[in-house]
Amino acid sequence: MAFLADPYRFIGRHCREQHTEVVQTRLMLRSTLCFTGPRAAELFYNEGLFLRGGAAPEPLRATLFGKGGVQTLDGLRHRRRKAFFMLALAPERVAALVRQVAHEWDHELGRWAQQDQVQLYEALHPMLTRAVCHWAGVPLPPAQVALRTAELVALFDHAVGPPLRHLHARVARAALESWLAHLLAEARAGRVELPEDSAAAQVALHRDEEGNVLRPRIAAVELLNLLRPVVAVSVFIVQSAHALHLHPECREPLSESLLGGDMRWAQAFVQEVRRWYPFFPAIAARVRHDFEWQGYHFTRGRTALLDLYGTNHDPRSWEAADEFRPHRFLTRKPGAYDFVPQGGAEPHAHHRCPGEGVAIALMMLSLDWLLHRMRYEVPAQDLGLDMARLPALPHGGFVIQGVQALP
Numbered sequence: 001m002a003f004l005a006d007p008y009r010f011i012g013r014h015c016r017e018q019h020t021e022v023v024q025t026r027l028m029l030r031s032t033l034c035f036t037g038p039r040a041a042e043l044f045y046n047e048g049l050f051l052r053g054g055a056a057p058e059p060l061r062a063t064l065f066g067k068g069g070v071q072t073l074d075g076l077r078h079r080r081r082k083a084f085f086m087l088a089l090a091p092e093r094v095a096a097l098v099r100q101v102a103h104e105w106d107h108e109l110g111r112w113a114q115q116d117q118v119q120l121y122e123a124l125h126p127m128l129t130r131a132v133c134h135w136a137g138v139p140l141p142p143a144q145v146a147l148r149t150a151e152l153v154a155l156f157d158h159a160v161g162p163p164l165r166h167l168h169a170r171v172a173r174a175a176l177e178s179w180l181a182h183l184l185a186e187a188r189a190g191r192v193e194l195p196e197d198s199a200a201a202q203v204a205l206h207r208d209e210e211g212n213v214l215r216p217r218i219a220a221v222e223l224l225n226l227l228r229p230v231v232a233v234s235v236f237i238v239q240s241a242h243a244l245h246l247h248p249e250c251r252e253p254l255s256e257s258l259l260g261g262d263m264r265w266a267q268a269f270v271q272e273v274r275r276w277y278p279f280f281p282a283i284a285a286r287v288r289h290d291f292e293w294q295g296y297h298f299t300r301g302r303t304a305l306l307d308l309y310g311t312n313h314d315p316r317s318w319e320a321a322d323e324f325r326p327h328r329f330l331t332r333k334p335g336a337y338d339f340v341p342q343g344g345a346e347p348h349a350h351h352r353c354p355g356e357g358v359a360i361a362l363m364m365l366s367l368d369w370l371l372h373r374m375r376y377e378v379p380a381q382d383l384g385l386d387m388a389r390l391p392a393l394p395h396g397g398f399v400i401q402g403v404q405a406l407p
Contacts, residue, residue: 005388006387007390011310012314033303035306037307040306043293050286052351055304056071056072062169062170064156105369109374109403120237120238132227132230133148137198155176180220184200184220199226203222204219229355230362236277239393240269240367243277258367269326270364271334275312275341276313280308283351284304311338374406376403378398382395
């Protein structure tokens with residue numbers, strides 16, 4: 001209950017209180033070692049010491065990740081499955097997705113202009129759903145947009161929370177997997193034609209380490225592991241808009257960077273949003289075999305949690321860690337273990353999220369739209385971050401009004 005009450009700061013606070021990088025607690029009745037900081041992150045990604053299989057709590061596997069997905073695999077199975085994602089998210093494919101999101105944003109802006117107020121978080125969801133389904137080669141009739149959007153959002157927005165919301169996420173996961181498993185099975189049988197270079201076509205034909213195609217349900221899980229994160233970038237986009245509003249001094253250098261073609265300042269701003277704002281609090285693994293570290297005994301099979309938010313705010317790594325300072329990234333390259341908004345280490349071989357390039361590209365696109373393609377006002381509202389919410393957002397989802405499209 002204490003973790004759920006303050007999920008982003010729970011591990012870091014307890015580590016600071018005990019002057020250590022590791023604390024022992026019980027989460028969901030399981031003895032758990034929680035650790036924070038770059039040294040702990042480097043340890044966590046040592047595949048000789050930790051496994052991912054069976055580490056994530058069942059409620060998250062049943063909602064956010066899906067059972068049998070790439071996040072739960074180890075060794076050769078993981079590397080083979082990860083190769084599919086690295087191919088599906090190659091730079092040219094990410095560029096195609098950005099173009100599709102820009103098209104949808106242009107279409108959606110007309111709707112926003114007709115409304116008195118727009119809750120940005122909710123307004124982003126349908127356009128991102130349409131864009132990613134089109135990009136991935138998943139047929140999505142207009143009549144199903146609202147339904148599939150709500151289901152995709154439930155996977156990351158309702159995974160942790162009150163029982164009814166969590167139950168909604170489970171129901172949404174089952175419905176989405178059934179929908180996509182049927183689509184992929186029909187494509188394999190030749191009754192549905194998918195775009196040849198699409199992610200849907202690629203996952204339908206993907207073979208595991210033994211040369212077998214994935215079972216339709218597992219293939220559906222992995223296709224959702226492309227669709228869901230794109231819609232979840234709505235969190236980063238809202239946080240970017242929030243940062244723009246709270247730090248107006250950033251608007252001019254951002255605009256000059258985006259219009260002038262030198263993207264370094266814009267990239268620095270995006271990276272600082274990803275560092276400073278909370279996204280996902282922690283990730284789980286299981287101890288592969290007994291070992292000692294920092295005076296703690298890691299017992300085989302025990303659950304370990306790496307503190308992502310606390311590592312991104314670790315004062316040993318970041319000067320003025322709790323201040324929003326985009327310029328810090330102008331002279332510093334993000335490290336593999338001190339900058340972990342979407343995981344650490346190297347994405348090709350390890351469990352670092354392969355979709356970081358998507359998140360960064362869509363955040364850059366959103367900044368261009370917020371600064372140059374639309375005019376809006378931010379009415380009086382509670383702009384404090386709800387740190388008990390997963391994912392954390394400004395109270396009210398960040399409301400804007402008076403939206404106008406700019407030529």
